[in-house]
Amino acid sequence: MRWAALFAVVVAGCSGNAIFELELDLPPQPAGLPPLHAVVQVRNDASFDADWAPVERLEGIPLAPDCARPADPPPCGERPLAPNCSAVVSVIGDADDLTRPLNVRVRYCEDPSCTAATDATAPETRVVVERALYEGRYTQGRICVDEVPVTPSPDPITIARCDVRCRDGEAVQHCRADGSHFCEDP
Amino acid sequence: MRALGTIALLVLGSLAISASARAQLPSPPDAPSAEDVAEGREAFIRGMEFARERRFAAARREFVHSYALSGSPVALFNLASTLRSLEEHVTATQAFARLLATPQLDPRIRSQAEPMYREVAGHVGRLILHGALDGATLRVDAGPARPLSGDREAVAVAPGRHELRADRAGAEPWTWRGDVEAGAALDLLVELRAADAQPPANDGSTDDAADPLPLALGLTGGALAVIAAIVIGVVVADSESQLGPRTTLVLELP
Numbered sequence: 001m002r003w004a005a006l007f008a009v010v011v012a013g014c015s016g017n018a019i020f021e022l023e024l025d026l027p028p029q030p031a032g033l034p035p036l037h038a039v040v041q042v043r044n045d046a047s048f049d050a051d052w053a054p055v056e057r058l059e060g061i062p063l064a065p066d067c068a069r070p071a072d073p074p075p076c077g078e079r080p081l082a083p084n085c086s087a088v089v090s091v092i093g094d095a096d097d098l099t100r101p102l103n104v105r106v107r108y109c110e111d112p113s114c115t116a117a118t119d120a121t122a123p124e125t126r127v128v129v130e131r132a133l134y135e136g137r138y139t140q141g142r143i144c145v146d147e148v149p150v151t152p153s154p155d156p157i158t159i160a161r162c163d164v165r166c167r168d169g170e171a172v173q174h175c176r177a178d179g180s181h182f183c184e185d186p
Numbered sequence: 187m188r189a190l191g192t193i194a195l196l197v198l199g200s201l202a203i204s205a206s207a208r209a210q211l212p213s214p215p216d217a218p219s220a221e222d223v224a225e226g227r228e229a230f231i232r233g234m235e236f237a238r239e240r241r242f243a244a245a246r247r248e249f250v251h252s253y254a255l256s257g258s259p260v261a262l263f264n265l266a267s268t269l270r271s272l273e274e275h276v277t278a279t280q281a282f283a284r285l286l287a288t289p290q291l292d293p294r295i296r297s298q299a300e301p302m303y304r305e306v307a308g309h310v311g312r313l314i315l316h317g318a319l320d321g322a323t324l325r326v327d328a329g330p331a332r333p334l335s336g337d338r339e340a341v342a343v344a345p346g347r348h349e350l351r352a353d354r355a356g357a358e359p360w361t362w363r364g365d366v367e368a369g370a371a372l373d374l375l376v377e378l379r380a381a382d383a384q385p386p387a388n389d390g391s392t393d394d395a396a397d398p399l400p401l402a403l404g405l406t407g408g409a410l411a412v413i414a415a416i417v418i419g420v421v422v423a424d425s426e427s428q429l430g431p432r433t434t435l436v437l438e439l440p
Binding site: 017018021040041042043044045055056058087088089090091092093094097102136137138 | 431433
């Protein structure tokens with residue numbers, strides 16, 4: 001039984017990870033303000049009201065002044081992402097993270113690490129991804145922020161479960177008619 | 187430097203096409219002469235022209251020639267990229283692996299090669315051979331014998347069933363037969379026992395006595411090693427099946 005048991009333990013441990021690629025269409029650097037940086041954090045174990053200070057953050061992405069949108073910008077999902085006005089962040093989770101909504105903060109800070117005194121009340125964008133991760137899959141979701149927000153505690157933008165793209169899904173609808181996601185086995 | 191500047195052109199032009207021809211990865215020269223380097227450079231330029239015209243089979247021939255003469259990592263990168271375009275995933279994987287093992291590889295080449303390597307490696311299976319390999323030779327699917335050395339060698343194979351045989355003079359041959367999935371890696375322990383060596387005797391320990399399965403199956407030491415290799419292989423295949431980020435900005439959930 002020892003060999004069989006060992007094999008079973010090994011197989012039971014085979015839980016793959018999952019990666020959600022968050023596409024951020026960033027706002028332009030506002031005129032008349034100090035240079036701002038978009039600082040991204042993610043978590044799924046607490047709400048936006050919790051203390052996010054210990055949560056890992058990416059080095060701030062400088063906002064570019066030439067990223068102004070046209071008066072009537074294309075729908076978010078249809079616009080091309082300009083390299084200097086966008087970023088794609090890979091969020092890596094494992095089996096324990098699959099069903100938890102993903103909370104994303106994008107703070108617009110003067111300091112790239114968001115540690116300047118003035119950054120304590122930095123405006124931010126909040127995003128809730130209803131379900132971002134599927135085991136063994138790359139998924140994608142996009143948010144477009146046309147202007148730097150004015151409040152540090154805005155209502156979150158929601159990326160619905162069926163708006164999360166799966167490489168095997170279709171371009172417009174990412175859930176099947178029965179409501180299951182293309183990232184799930186039929 | 188001129189060659190480096192042309193890398194992007196090849197990468198951008200290297201869309202996948204199918205081809206049945208197979209390339210052999212040449213060995214680099216130990217100390218190329220100036221004449222060989224010059225000829226290799228000319229072949230490289232011809233390869234670039236073919237690549238621009240999307241004549242990848244011809245480009246491959248020139249890059250093989252260029253690399254065999256010069257040993258240049260740039261030529262190897264373009265050869266690997268061309269093999270990728272030709273969907274010769276096994277050889278492309280070998281080429282990228284060799285390139286990325288180059289000490290002090292130009293960071294620009296490395297940054298382009300790494301994602302391409304991950305992509306082509308996802309199309310092949312890898313067999314990682316462990317053991318005292320010096321002096322041994324390996325045949326994959328009854329193909330030509332290739333020398334082994336050191337204590338670890340990786341062999342890229344197309345997904346599917348394969349048979350390996352390792353030989354060394356005076357030793358019993360080692361064989362393995364099994365399936366490999368695309369993107370998986372199997373660790374195999376190669377044990378080449380002297381031809382007159384006896385299998386290790388069961389020491390009759392309490393542990394083994396309490397677990398009669400190996401004896402009941404009549405397993406020899408070599409067979410046990412194969413089973414161990416398979417179990418190790420499952421672990422490694424799992425760890426390497428983890429997705430890797432495709433962007434430079436990465437956050438891990440707490």
